[in-house]
Amino acid sequence: MAVLETNQLEIETGDGITFSLQLAGPVSRFLALMVDWSIVTTVVILLSQAIAYFPFIADDWKEASMAIAYFLLQIGYGVLFEWRSGGQTIGKKVVGLRVADVSGLRLSCSQIMIRNLLRTVDSLPVFYLLGGMVMILNRRMQRLGDIAAGTIVVRVATEPLPYLPPGGGTRVNSLKPYRALAARLRQKANPEAARYLLDALRRRDALEPAARLAIFAEMAAEYRSLVEFPEEATLPLTDEQYLWNVAEILFQRPGSK
Amino acid sequence: MILDADRFLENERPIWDELAAQLERLENNPTGASTVAELERFHYLYQRTASGLARLQANSGDSAAMRHVEMLVARAYAEIHQRATRPGHWRRTLRAAWQWLSAGFPQTFRRQSAAFGLSLALTIAGCGFGATVLVTVPDSKATLLPFSHLQDKPSVRVSKEEAEQKNKPDRMRGKKTTFAAELMTHNIKVAILTMAMGATWGLGVVTLLFYNGVILGAVLCDYIRDGQLVFALAWLMPHGVIEIPAILVGGQAGFVLAGALVGWNNRESRRRRLAAVRNDLASLAGGMAVMLVWAGIVESFLSQYHQPVLPYPVKIAMGCVELGLLCAWLGRGGKRGGA
Numbered sequence: 118m119a120v121l122e123t124n125q126l127e128i129e130t131g132d133g134i135t136f137s138l139q140l141a142g143p144v145s146r147f148l149a150l151m152v153d154w155s156i157v158t159t160v161v162i163l164l165s166q167a168i169a170y171f172p173f174i175a176d177d178w179k180e181a182s183m184a185i186a187y188f189l190l191q192i193g194y195g196v197l198f199e200w201r202s203g204g205q206t207i208g209k210k211v212v213g214l215r216v217a218d219v220s221g222l223r224l225s226c227s228q229i230m231i232r233n234l235l236r237t238v239d240s241l242p243v244f245y246l247l248g249g250m251v252m253i254l255n256r257r258m259q260r261l262g263d264i265a266a267g268t269i270v271v272r273v274a275t276e277p278l279p280y281l282p283p284g285g286g287t288r289v290n291s292l293k294p295y296r297a298l299a300a301r302l303r304q305k306a307n308p309e310a311a312r313y314l315l316d317a318l319r320r321r322d323a324l325e326p327a328a329r330l331a332i333f334a335e336m337a338a339e340y341r342s343l344v345e346f347p348e349e350a351t352l353p354l355t356d357e358q359y360l361w362n363v364a365e366i367l368f369q370r371p372g373s374k
Numbered sequence: 375m376i377l378d379a380d381r382f383l384e385n386e387r388p389i390w391d392e393l394a395a396q397l398e399r400l401e402n403n404p405t406g407a408s409t410v411a412e413l414e415r416f417h418y419l420y421q422r423t424a425s426g427l428a429r430l431q432a433n434s435g436d437s438a439a440m441r442h443v444e445m446l447v448a449r450a451y452a453e454i455h456q457r458a459t460r461p462g463h464w465r466r467t468l469r470a471a472w473q474w475l476s477a478g479f480p481q482t483f484r485r486q487s488a489a490f491g492l493s494l495a496l497t498i499a500g501c502g503f504g505a506t507v508l509v510t511v512p513d514s515k516a517t518l519l520p521f522s523h524l525q526d527k528p529s530v531r532v533s534k535e536e537a538e539q540k541n542k543p544d545r546m547r548g549k550k551t552t553f554a555a556e557l558m559t560h561n562i563k564v565a566i567l568t569m570a571m572g573a574t575w576g577l578g579v580v581t582l583l584f585y586n587g588v589i590l591g592a593v594l595c596d597y598i599r600d601g602q603l604v605f606a607l608a609w610l611m612p613h614g615v616i617e618i619p620a621i622l623v624g625g626q627a628g629f630v631l632a633g634a635l636v637g638w639n640n641r642e643s644r645r646r647r648l649a650a651v652r653n654d655l656a657s658l659a660g661g662m663a664v665m666l667v668w669a670g671i672v673e674s675f676l677s678q679y680h681q682p683v684l685p686y687p688v689k690i691a692m693g694c695v696e697l698g699l700l701c702a703w704l705g706r707g708g709k710r711g712g713a
Contacts, residue, residue, distance in 0.1 A: 130451055134424045135431070136444040177548050181555035188559040192566075203401040203449075219645065223452040227656035234659055237563070238570040238578070261573040265631060267649055273445060308433060319438070 126257060126269060128221040138221070138271040140258045141214045143249050146270055150245070152208030157190045195233040200226060209270075219257065219267045228266040235262030290362045291350045299366045302344040310339065311367050318364055321357070333357045383439055386426045390446055393419040397449050420450040479661035480707030482654045483623070486630050493583055493625030497618075500587020505595035507588075518592040528600040532680075539683050550674050558670030561617060565624035565662045569655070572631030579628035586621060608686035611693025613673035616700060620665035627658035665700075672696075 125137040164186055168179050198206040204216035204224050216232070218224055239248025239260045248260035257269050293299060314336060321329060337356035340363050351359060396416050400408075408416070427443045483490065507514050516525065523531070571578025597606035634647040642650070676689070 128448070128451075130455075132424075134428070134447060134451070136427060136447045136451070138444075138448055139441070175548070175551075177551045181551035184552065184555040184559055188562070217448070217452065221448055221451055222455050225652070227652045230656045230659060231652060234566050235570045235573055237567050238573045265573060265635075265648055265655075266652065267645060271448075316438075 124258065126219075126271070130221070136221070138217060138269070141270040141272050142258060143252050145212050145214060145272070146252075147245070147249075149206070149208035149212040149214050152211050153194065153206050156207055157194055160190060161187050192233065195236075196229050199224065199229045199233070204229075205273075213273045214270050215273050216268050217271050219259075219269050224268065228268055232262040232266035232268050235260075235265055238262075290365055291354065292346055292362045292366060295346055295350060298344050298346055302340070302363065302366055305343045306340075306367055311364075314340075314360060314364055315368065318361060330356070333360055336360055337363075382426075382429070386423075389419060389422050389426070390443060393423050393446055393450060397446070397453060400453055401449070416450075417454065420447070420454060423447055423450065474657065474660070475664065477708030479657050479664075480704050482657040483626075483661065483704045486626055486654055486658070489629035489633065490622060490626040492629050493579075493622040496580060496583040496625070497587035497590070497622060500584040500589075501591030501594070502587075503584070504588035504591030508592045508595045509599075515592070515596065519589060519596070524593060524596070528597045528602040528605070532602055532605045535680055536682070539680055553678075554670045554674030557673050558667050561620070561666045561670060562663050565621055565666060566659065568621060568624035569627040569631070569659055569662075572628035573635070574632075575635055576629055576632030579625050579632060583622075583625045590618070604686050604690075605680070607693070608680070608689040609677060612689050612696070613669045613677045615693045615697040616665050616672070617669035619700060620662045620669060623658055623662040623665065627655050627662070630658070631655055 124140045124142065126140055127135060127137045129135045161183075165183055168174065168182065171179075174182075195206055199216055202210070205214070209215060216224060216229070218228065236245075236248075239245055239251070239262050241247045245260070248262070251264075252258050252260045255264070257263075259269060263269060292302075317324075317332060317336065324332065333356040337359050340360070341351070354362065393416075396412075396419060400416075423443060424447050427440070427447050430440045430443060504518055508518060519525070526534075568579060568582045571582060594606060597603060630651050631648075634651045635644065637644060637647050640647055676684070676692070680686070
C-alpha cells in the first residue's frame with residue numbers, strides 16, 4: 118500500500134491485483150458534511166412540527182422525544198447510513214464520496230462507530246478545524262477519527278466508460294494507409310504519453326484556444342519525432358487533426374477503416 | 375505496445391456492467407442471501423475485471439476507463455474480503471445485542487481493566503485535590519464549583535428542598551421525562567468526549583477525569599463539612615453509582631485509544647495497534663451509553679426526590695443495590711456460570 122503523488126492510495130491485494138483509490142480532500146468532505154447537516158436539521162424541524170399534531174401526547178414527552186431524536190440523529194445518522202449504504206451518507210453520495218477501509222476491505226461496524234464518535238474531537242474548536250488540520254497534514258487525508266478507525270474517504274468514480282469521441286480528425290485518416298509506419302507508431306508510443314493525448318483530445322473544448330494550440334503543437338511535434346510520415350500524408354493537417362489521426366491509430370476503434 | 379482500447383472496452387463492457395449490477399445488488403441488500411452459483415459468477419466477474427484492469431494498467435493510455443474499472447475492482451475486492459460484521463436480520467441483531475450486553479461488554483471491561491484503574495486513580499486524585507483546596511482555601515468554592523445550585527451552604531439547600539417537597543411532593547411533575555432525556559444526552563456526550571480525547575494521546579482524558587474528580591471531591595467535602603453527608607449520599611448515590619463509573623468507562627476507552635496511538639513498548643505498527651483495540655473501543659462506548667441511559671432515568675425520576683417524599687435510607691440502599699449489581703455485571707458477566 119502506498120500513497121501516490123496525486124492524492125491516490127495504491128492498494129496491492131494478496132492475489133497480486135493493484136488498484137488505486139482517489140482520496141477525497143477537505144473541501145469535498147466539508148461539502149458532504151454540509152449536506153448531511155442540512156438533512157439532519159431539516160428532519161429535526163419536520164419532527165418538531167409533526168409532533169405538535171399529536172395533542173394526546175404530553176408536552177413533557179414531546180420535549181423528551183425531541184431531545185432524544187436530535188441526539189440520535191446527530192450521533193446515529195452517520196453510523197447508520199455508513200453501515201447500511203456501503204460507507205456513504207446521503208451527503209457523501211451527493212458529492213461522490215465513500216468511506217473505505219484503509220486496506221480496501223469492507224468497513225466493520227466498530228470502524229464506523231469509532232470514526233463517527235471521534236467527530237467530537239475532530240470538530241474542535243469549531244467547524245472541524247482540528248480534524249481539517251490533521252487531514253491536511255496526513256498523507257492519506259485522514260482526520261483523527263479516520264486514523265483511529267483505520268478508514269479513508271475516497272472519491273467514487275461516476276464517469277461512464279469513455280469512447281474516443283468521433284469526428285475530431287480528418288474524414289479519411291491520411292496516416293492509416295501507411296500501415297508499416299502506423300504499426301511502428303503503435304510500437305514506439307509511450308502508454309503514459311498516449312494517455313495524456315487521449316485526455317487532451319477529450320477535454321479539447323474545456324481548454325482555452327491559445328492553450329489548446331500550444332499544447333497540441335507540442336504533442337504533435339513529439340509524435341512527429343517518433344515516426345516520420347510522408348509529407349503528402351501530414352502536410353494538409355493541422356496539429357489537432359494530426360493528433361486525432363494519431364489517436365485513432367493508437368486506440369483503433371472497431372469498424373474504422 | 376498500446377492496447378486496442380476501444381475494442382477492448384467494447385468486449386469487456388458487458389462483464390463490467392454485470393459486475394456493477396451485482397455490486398449494486400449486494401451493497402443495497404446486505405442481508406440478502408446468494409446462491410453458490412451466483413457467488414461463483416461474482417467471483418469470476420471480479421477476476422475477469424481485475425485481469426482487465428491489469429491489461430489497462432500495462433498497455434492502455436485510457437485513464438478514464440482505468441478509473442472506472444479500478445473502482446469496480448475496489449468495490450468487488452471489499453465485498454469478497456469483507457469482515458463478518460454486516461447488518462443482519464433484526465432478530466439476529468437483537469440476539470447479538472443481548473449477547474454483547476450480557477457477556478461482550480463485561481469481558482471487554484475486564485480485558486482493559488488497567489485503563490479503568492488509571493481512570494479511577496485520576497478521578498480519586500482529582501477528588502483529593504478538590505477537597506484539599508476547598509478545606510485550605512474556603513473562598514475557592516465559587517471557582518471550584520461554578521454551578522448556581524451548589525453555591526449555597528449545603529444545610530441551607532437541604533432545608534429549602536425538604537421544605538419545598540413538604541408543600542409540593544411531586545416537584546418534578548410534568549418535566550421528569552424531558553429532564554431524563556436531557557441528562558442522558560448530555561452525559562453521553564460528555565462520556566463520548568472523554569473517550570474521544572484519547573486521540574490527543576491521552577492528555578485530554580487526563581484533564582477531563584481529573585477535573586471531574588475535583589468537582590466531585592469539592593462537592594462531597596462541602597457537604598461533609600456542613601454535616602450533610604447523608605443527604606449528599608442519598609442525592610448522589612442512586613444515579614451516581616452508575617453515572618460515575620460510566621464516565622470512568624469513557625476514560626477507560628480514551629486510555630485504550632491513547633495506548634494504541636502511543637504504542638509504548640509495542641513493536642507493532644500504529645495501524646495494527648489501533649486495529650487490535652477497535653472492537654474494544656466500540657464495545658466500551660456502547661456499554662457506557664447503556665449505563666448513562668439508566669443513570670439519566672434514575673436521576674430524573676428518583677434522585678430529585680428527598681425526604682419526606684423518599685426516605686434517605688431507601689435511596690442509599692437503592693444506590694448500594696445498583697452498585698452491587700453493576701459490580702456483578704462487570705465482574706462476572708461473560709464468565710462461565712457468571713451473571
